[in-house]
Amino acid sequence: MLTYRPRWVAAPASLLLSTVATGISAQEEETAIPGVPLGFVYESERVPPIAIPPITGPEWAPQVQGILARDLDYSDRFFVMKSLPDGLQGEGVQYLLWDEFGADWLLTGNIENSAGGAVLDVELHDIVFGSVQARGRFPLPPPGEPGFRMAVHRVSDAVVEWATGDPGMAASRITFAMKPFGNPDSQELYIVDSDGEGLQRLTWDDDLAISPAWSPGGDRIAYTSYKSDLPKIYELDLVTGQERVVDADGAGTNFFPAYHPDGDRIAFTVMGTEADGIYSYDLERDCCRSRLPGAHDRDFTPTYSHDGEQIAFLSNRFGITTPQILTMPSSGGEADLVSPYRFGQGGYFADPDWSPVSSKIAFVGGIVDKRVYNEYDIFVADTETGDSRLVQLTSEGNNEDPSWAPDGRHIVFKSERSVGHGIFIIDTATGRTRTLVANVDAKDTDWSPLLAGDWVAGGVRRGAPAGRR
Amino acid sequence: MSNSRLVLAALATVLVVGACAPEPPPEPPAPTGPTAEELERMRQDSIRRAEEAAAAERDRQEELARQRMERAAEAARQSLRETVYFDYDESAIRSDTEQRLRAKLDILRNNPGVQLRLEGHADERGTSEYNIALGNERAESVMQFFTGFGLDANRFSSVSYGEERPAAQGSTEAAWAQNRRVEFVVTAGGDDIGR
Numbered sequence: 001m002l003t004y005r006p007r008w009v010a011a012p013a014s015l016l017l018s019t020v021a022t023g024i025s026a027q028e029e030e031t032a033i034p035g036v037p038l039g040f041v042y043e044s045e046r047v048p049p050i051a052i053p054p055i056t057g058p059e060w061a062p063q064v065q066g067i068l069a070r071d072l073d074y075s076d077r078f079f080v081m082k083s084l085p086d087g088l089q090g091e092g093v094q095y096l097l098w099d100e101f102g103a104d105w106l107l108t109g110n111i112e113n114s115a116g117g118a119v120l121d122v123e124l125h126d127i128v129f130g131s132v133q134a135r136g137r138f139p140l141p142p143p144g145e146p147g148f149r150m151a152v153h154r155v156s157d158a159v160v161e162w163a164t165g166d167p168g169m170a171a172s173r174i175t176f177a178m179k180p181f182g183n184p185d186s187q188e189l190y191i192v193d194s195d196g197e198g199l200q201r202l203t204w205d206d207d208l209a210i211s212p213a214w215s216p217g218g219d220r221i222a223y224t225s226y227k228s229d230l231p232k233i234y235e236l237d238l239v240t241g242q243e244r245v246v247d248a249d250g251a252g253t254n255f256f257p258a259y260h261p262d263g264d265r266i267a268f269t270v271m272g273t274e275a276d277g278i279y280s281y282d283l284e285r286d287c288c289r290s291r292l293p294g295a296h297d298r299d300f301t302p303t304y305s306h307d308g309e310q311i312a313f314l315s316n317r318f319g320i321t322t323p324q325i326l327t328m329p330s331s332g333g334e335a336d337l338v339s340p341y342r343f344g345q346g347g348y349f350a351d352p353d354w355s356p357v358s359s360k361i362a363f364v365g366g367i368v369d370k371r372v373y374n375e376y377d378i379f380v381a382d383t384e385t386g387d388s389r390l391v392q393l394t395s396e397g398n399n400e401d402p403s404w405a406p407d408g409r410h411i412v413f414k415s416e417r418s419v420g421h422g423i424f425i426i427d428t429a430t431g432r433t434r435t436l437v438a439n440v441d442a443k444d445t446d447w448s449p450l451l452a453g454d455w456v457a458g459g460v461r462r463g464a465p466a467g468r469r
Numbered sequence: 470m471s472n473s474r475l476v477l478a479a480l481a482t483v484l485v486v487g488a489c490a491p492e493p494p495p496e497p498p499a500p501t502g503p504t505a506e507e508l509e510r511m512r513q514d515s516i517r518r519a520e521e522a523a524a525a526e527r528d529r530q531e532e533l534a535r536q537r538m539e540r541a542a543e544a545a546r547q548s549l550r551e552t553v554y555f556d557y558d559e560s561a562i563r564s565d566t567e568q569r570l571r572a573k574l575d576i577l578r579n580n581p582g583v584q585l586r587l588e589g590h591a592d593e594r595g596t597s598e599y600n601i602a603l604g605n606e607r608a609e610s611v612m613q614f615f616t617g618f619g620l621d622a623n624r625f626s627s628v629s630y631g632e633e634r635p636a637a638q639g640s641t642e643a644a645w646a647q648n649r650r651v652e653f654v655v656t657a658g659g660d661d662i663g664r
Binding site for chain 2: 187208210211226230231253255256271272276298300301314316320321323348350351364366371374376400401443444
């Protein structure tokens with residue numbers, strides 16, 4: 001049974017910060033979704049400046065430097081300083097002078113290139129305290145080798161963790177669905193690095209592929225494909241390039257896979273049977289499809305909480321015109337409303353994605369006035385606090401398919417904006433938005449966990465025509 | 470004929486007869502009309518022609534009937550395949566959709582071997598995941614219409630394409646209206662319609 005717990009009680013309007021110049025007043029936003037305080041609650045905290053003098057070493061050292069500097073910029077944890085004074089560089093760290101210059105952090109590095117391979121030594125200096133915060137040695141494959149960029153991204157993530165104690169997200173990828181150029185009848189899966197480099201096509205099915213999802217280990221991608229007549233879920237092993245059908249003999253059609261954090265179970269939506277709804281499946285034993293107790297035949301798109309204890313999902317239990325976001329125990333049970341549903345007052349909420357590190361859920365919300373123009377926005381609710389705060393992250397164009405980064409701070413989504421269509425990344429703390437892939441009609445974006453390997457380079461050639469990637 | 474001519478004719482006969490030795494009277498000349506056999510053959514022929522004509526007419530009528538049946542079967546198949554449309558964000562059966570579904574209902578009742586796949590679609594508005602759910606809801610709605618009239622649910626399967634396979638391109642109300650639909654694929658028994 002569903003509990004109609006009134007999570008979204010009105011918060012004092014003074015709590016609402018409208019730090020982004022959107023032209024929408026808080027009052028107008030309140031009327032847009034009745035009874036629900038919305039707000040752009042971006043923190044205006046100071047972003048500490050970091051100085052990164054040139055990394056010494058072989059002639060390709062500047063390439064490493066460039067990747068590191070951009071990653072740290074994209075992490076939104078640092079302000080990466082430009083035009084460093086020559087006098088401060090060289091032997092020894094002059095903390096007082098760097099402090100004078102305005103840096104909070106200093107990252108120095110050197111690459112030793114020997115017969116055994118290259119090793120990058122980096123040191124992160126805390127300028128304010130005048131000491132080395134942390135140092136590390138990282139083996140690097142030569143540039144051009146598969147895995148080179150990912151190895152540098154892992155150094156960036158280490159720096160983020162040294163400075164903040166939080167995980168980074170540079171060593172990760174985003175998968176999405178897109179129609180290949182010149183073939184509007186097909187939709188294939190692609191992947192791209194978190195910094196927008198290394199765009200690769202994953203599938204060559206010449207059919208409709210949707211809703212890809214990374215496994216918790218980052219070595220597999222499950223997705224829905226229509227290639228065998230009826231939609232089924234396929235699991236692509238990125239290491240071997242092998243693929244298998246999940247629940248091949250199950251009745252009906254299967255959609256929207258979501259991995260349990262243990263990687264051994266998968267949840268998906270079954271349609272077209274006597275008992276539709278959300279099912280779980282044992283991937284390890286390749287069996288045992290079972291409907292979640294308490295599931296409703298109008299529940300769709302499951303996403304697991306970081307501890308695997310709960311799932312969030314889209315439900316049309318309240319009627320097809322008012323889809324809402326609900327949570328329930330992942331083993332089934334009572335459902336709980338997350339989105340601000342009020343009977344008779346509409347509201348459209350869809351595409352939930354549970355943060356891999358926190359109690360936050362990102363989803364799409366449609367405000368009546370904007371829905372007319374097919375414009376939706378990304379929202380975040382915190383299931384832990386449950387105190388009425390619904391954070392609206394976007395305000396321009398049409399925004400769908402949010403997916404959390406492994407740092408639990410950034411969100412990737414697809415957007416159609418006046419500047420163009422594409423895949424965007426927003427920092428939920430500052431609201432800073434960047435384009436990941438420009439000028440594409442992509443959809444169903446899903447952000448990987450931190451990747452321990454560079455499997456894709458070896459695995460994805462499956463079915464690719466000879467001579468193409 | 471005048472008497473004088475009769476006399477002349479009689480004289481001539483006497484003269485001819487008198488000129489020759491008495492001979493047996495000549496065989497009567499062969500009859501110039503059809504023989505009895507021929508008459509019989511002709512009679513048979515005419516019967517055969519009449520029968521052939523009747524058979525041809527029968528064939529022609531049968532062919533016409535067959536064509537009519539074929540046209541009716543084709544019309545039935547077309548009617549079965551005819552797409553039905555829905556309102557924005559709705560899966561409710563509207564009146565024009567109900568008319569088309571009733572036409573299909575009759576055909577399905579008369580052809581119990583026919584099975585259908587219901588393919589639900591949505592327009593591009595809303596998230597693509599929600600639209601898969603919406604397309605599914607529309608296909609279910611059509612299936613419930615049929616089963617509500619007593620048809621066996623096993624005759625139907627459903628699949629949703631969401632917004633992924635638009636019938637009309639473009640972001641206009643006209644295109645959207647074309648895309649909010651359920652399409653029908655005959656998966657069994659299509660060739661038996663009208664037999």
